[in-house]
Amino acid sequence: MGVVCSAPPRAPPRHQRGTVGMKMRMLGQGLEVSAIGLGCMGMSQSYGPNPGDEQAMIKVLRDAVDGGVTFFDTAEVYGPFVNEELVGKALAPIRDRVVIATKFGFEFTEDGKLVGTSSRPEVIKRAVEGSLRRLGVDTIELYYQHRVDPNVPIEDVAGTVKELIEAGKVRHFGMSEAAAGTIRRAHTVQPVTAVQSEYSLWTRSQEAEVLPTLEELGIGFVPFSPLGKGFLTGKIDTSTTFTAGDIRASIPRFEQDARQANQDLVDLLGRVAVRKGSTPAQIALAWLLARKPWIVPIPGTRRIERLQENLGAAEIELSDADLTEIQDATDKIEIQGARYPEHLERQTGL
Numbered sequence: 091m092g093v094v095c096s097a098p099p100r101a102p103p104r105h106q107r108g109t110v111g112m113k114m115r116m117l118g119q120g121l122e123v124s125a126i127g128l129g130c131m132g133m134s135q136s137y138g139p140n141p142g143d144e145q146a147m148i149k150v151l152r153d154a155v156d157g158g159v160t161f162f163d164t165a166e167v168y169g170p171f172v173n174e175e176l177v178g179k180a181l182a183p184i185r186d187r188v189v190i191a192t193k194f195g196f197e198f199t200e201d202g203k204l205v206g207t208s209s210r211p212e213v214i215k216r217a218v219e220g221s222l223r224r225l226g227v228d229t230i231e232l233y234y235q236h237r238v239d240p241n242v243p244i245e246d247v248a249g250t251v252k253e254l255i256e257a258g259k260v261r262h263f264g265m266s267e268a269a270a271g272t273i274r275r276a277h278t279v280q281p282v283t284a285v286q287s288e289y290s291l292w293t294r295s296q297e298a299e300v301l302p303t304l305e306e307l308g309i310g311f312v313p314f315s316p317l318g319k320g321f322l323t324g325k326i327d328t329s330t331t332f333t334a335g336d337i338r339a340s341i342p343r344f345e346q347d348a349r350q351a352n353q354d355l356v357d358l359l360g361r362v363a364v365r366k367g368s369t370p371a372q373i374a375l376a377w378l379l380a381r382k383p384w385i386v387p388i389p390g391t392r393r394i395e396r397l398q399e400n401l402g403a404a405e406i407e408l409s410d411a412d413l414t415e416i417q418d419a420t421d422k423i424e425i426q427g428a429r430y431p432e433h434l435e436r437q438t439g440l
Contacts, residue, residue, distance in 0.1 A: 112158025
């Protein structure tokens with residue numbers, strides 16, 4: 091009787107596989123971080139009812155470290171304040187293994203109510219003390235200006251951060267949602283390590299001027315909302331409803347007609363994902379990683395299974411043919427709907 095040879099077991103989908111040594115990437119000024127970071131904002135605000143179980147969020151943060159993540163993003167305005175406290179508490183036992191980025195750029199009353207955008211030097215100096223205290227650290231590795239303040243010259247902002255670096259309270263200077271010319275001006279005063287702005291397959295305005303400027307100056311790029319606030323995962327369709335506490339309920343791009351029109355982009359990701367044995371979210375992240383070696387996306391999540399899925403994107407290699415297919419298809423897709431309501435868009439420096 092002949093020997094019957096069974097077929098080898100098929101590998102599990104990428105989102106079910108554990109990460110085996112997260113790859114590292116270099117932002118500007120020699121700051122090395124994991125190829126995929128973790129955006130922590132959603133653990134405290136913006137996406138519907140906030141999680142009531144602090145321990146569950148601490149577990150997600152610590153599981154991220156176990157999965158190879160070394161780069162965590164927070165801000166004083168998230169909450170406000172409570173997100174920094176959460177991140178500080180969760181990462182305290184493993185502080186030597188991680189890089190924490192936080193942000194300044196807003197003014198608050200003495201009782202913690204948001205006043206508005208401000209990057210006056212005295213506001214920055216007050217903000218850094220609060221962030222150091224809440225994070226439980228002596229030095230903030232990466233300190234971003236959260237939004238450009240039109241009332242304060244960017245040279246004054248960069249100069250203030252330079253003073254904080256010289257004082258040992260900050261190691262690296264970052265900017266968020268800043269235009270190319272503003273970045274250049276800041277960089278002449280204090281070298282910029284990273285710029286953080288929204289960037290994904292459905293938000294590509296950074297490609298015209300900002301990304302070439304960063305490449306020229308040797309500055310890293312950190313895309314927030316790299317999964318289009320969840321839309322690029324393929325788990326949102328025209329039947330999805332958003333609660334009053336979910337920022338997407340107020341975003342034009344998430345109106346029902348826009349979601350229907352933008353579905354072509356999700357369908358494209360789905361087709362590539364099937365071929366790669368992955369998920370649409372992983373293809374969206376892998377596309378970002380393939381753009382430049384100094385791009386580090388920071389997808390956010392509250393769920394361990396989504397964390398594992400996102401980290402699996404670092405294992406995916408998109409071929410030249412894959413990238414050409416994505417480019418050719420997206421060239422024919424016109425994204426419908428503004429990325430923010432008008433009053434929020436005006437807060438950006440773009």
